[in-house]
Amino acid sequence: MCITRPAKVLALEGDRARVRFLDRGSVDTVDASLVEARKGSYVDIFAGRAVGLISREEAEFKRDLRLEMDRLGAGVRL
Numbered sequence: 001m002c003i004t005r006p007a008k009v010l011a012l013e014g015d016r017a018r019v020r021f022l023d024r025g026s027v028d029t030v031d032a033s034l035v036e037a038r039k040g041s042y043v044d045i046f047a048g049r050a051v052g053l054i055s056r057e058e059a060e061f062k063r064d065l066r067l068e069m070d071r072l073g074a075g076v077r078l
Helices: 056-072
Strands: 005-013 016-021 027-031 042-046 049-054
Touching (some): 016 042, 049 056
Antiparallel strands (some): 042 049
């Protein structure tokens, strides 16, 4: 089972995207060669790669779900 993390694209340079993860607020650079991302778009990230474009609403839903899973898991982080 693959668990992705929702992120917002902050900047693009070639096939690399600087993203802010919605669940923790951390910023990282990921491979964006698999998607047609633009600055301001939302993407699903898995293993350092943007694997799909998602809507803002879906990104926020996934963020809230991950935060709730962390809360219920008593410290187990996904």
